[in-house]
Amino acid sequence: MMGRLMTSSTRFLGRALGGIGLLVLATGPVAAASDLYKGRTVTYIVTTAAGGGYDGYGRLTARFMEKHLPGSTFVVVNRPGAGHILGTNLLYAAKPDGLTIGSFNAGIIYSQILKVKSARYDLSKMSWIGKAAAESRTIVVDVRSPYKNFLDFQKAKEPVPMAISGIGSSAYMELNLLSKVFGTNFKLLPGYSGNDNEMAMMRGEVIGKMGSTGGQGAFVRSGRGRFVLRVGGDWPKEFGPVMRGEDIAKTPLQKSVITLIASQADMFRVTAGPPEIRKDRLDALRTAYGAAFMDPELLAEAKKLKWNITPLVGDVVGKAITAALDQPPEIIAMLKEVQSAKPSDIKVGGSLTQVLRGGRQIVFKDPGGKELKTSVSGSRTRIEIAGKESKRGALKAGMACNVTFKGNGTEASLIACK
Known part of the structure; x- marks a missing residue:
């Protein structure tokens, strides 16, 4: 045996x-x-x-x-x-x-x-x-940020940038659901996989992210991150008291959202x-x-x-x-609303390091040195070089460009190069 x-x-x-x-x-x-x-x-x-x-x-x-x-x-x-x-x-x-x-x-x-x-x-x-x-679903923020607990997000005067891996990911859905029922204003930025989101916090690109305790614990232990919310799962005593979603959910809709998120934690x-x-x-x-x-x-x-x-x-x-x-x-209706919402465009300046497949994909580095990728459509992506409309085949490594897209790995809507 x-x-x-x-x-x-x-x-x-x-x-x-x-x-x-x-x-x-x-x-x-x-x-x-x-x-x-x-x-x-x-x-x-x-x-x-x-x-x-x-x-x-x-x-x-x-x-x-x-x-x-x-x-x-x-x-x-x-x-x-x-x-x-x-x-x-x-x-x-x-x-x-x-x-x-x-x-x-x-x-x-x-x-x-x-x-x-x-x-x-x-x-x-x-x-x-x-x-x-069975790990709690948690929100962690850059320790330098002013947010001490989840309810502080309700006081934010500007959208709070949060890293996600992609549209439709659990973090994307959960942060949107929390925003809807608790009145927070998150700006979700896709394209941060693995440990990229922690690097993004350290570079000041985003304020925080949502994920599991285990996936975020090392960042908190390093002194660079702070937990501001936990939902469901088991909670390690080493992190001390952190605001629980189950405690702040008051309305039936808030409670339903927290129960759904907790199911993923368990x-x-x-x-x-x-x-x-x-x-x-x-x-x-x-x-x-x-x-x-x-x-x-x-x-x-x-x-x-x-x-x-x-x-x-x-x-x-x-x-x-x-x-x-x-x-x-009511939860299905809310999820449909979240799913149909289109993420906002972001503009990132950087130098092209690779132009692949005849310009169908480009790789560039942002000002912080992070390598980003975007696909380039022959019909949907507008290309401008030195102020004049051009074709993707004219893109060359070394060009300084501003790329407008929805996040790492998504399709660019505009690439404007000098």
Whole structure:
């Protein structure tokens, strides 16, 4: 027998989600580790760029699942894009042979609720392996900013710039929802993946960001960041008292929004595969996952990194995610309004470092030295060189340009070069 897996001995979290309780499994006996994966390679997709909490947990999960699947080899592949949608689409479309699994932000339920065309997955049909943590959803700000708690945002006279990975990401949806029900004025700037958002705070480009405790804890410990809000999940005592969304929610709509965000905190750092993975392989993956998250070496490593480990294994994760998909009409209407809102353009000056594919994509550095990318349309992007309208083929590395776009990785509406 190899390790011990979690069984149906359970306790309920105090928080309800969609009318059902979330189960935290206690330990119990497990089946012997399977040799089904002997000599096989498993691709583990992480739907963010390298660096940051998702990548870290994904690599930790893959490494210890490999240890507990005899003879297997796990390869981690980063597939960021479209607020976790790109990587999740790839995962969902993979062959159900148990050789492609991965991790994504559970916040992609928003895209499914809204029936976003680019979201080509159904979370209720995925082969759920487990979840690793229950971490509070948090807002962290640059420690130099004047904001001491979330309610201070209501007093801001100018829009507060906040970093997000992409339009439709969980941070994008949650910050917009919070703005609507609490009357804050956030200006969301996309294109900050991995640790880019922390660098952006240090450069003064943005005030803050929203994410998980684990993903933001190191920045706070460094003395550069400050937590101003937490919602759901487990809260590390080391960070002291921080304003809770559950405490400031007074109206029914505020409470509904906070409950929805809390559901993402409780089902955190998930691992899943495409639909209909055959039972023997799915059982082997779940057994390895459970054994991995009871491995003393993993637990010691997570403790050293100050990462939350509160695992669940199997269908209970899928049931909780499916329950979160069932939202009342008023929340769905609000999500639709948020999704249909167009982000504002930003203008960034910098020097072109690369012109790719005949001008269809450019790479440039902003004044702070950050490398940014934008796509260039032959019909929708206006090109000006020395005050005269031009074509994208005329763009050259070394040109000093002002780029108007919606954030890193988005399409430019105007490129004006000297």
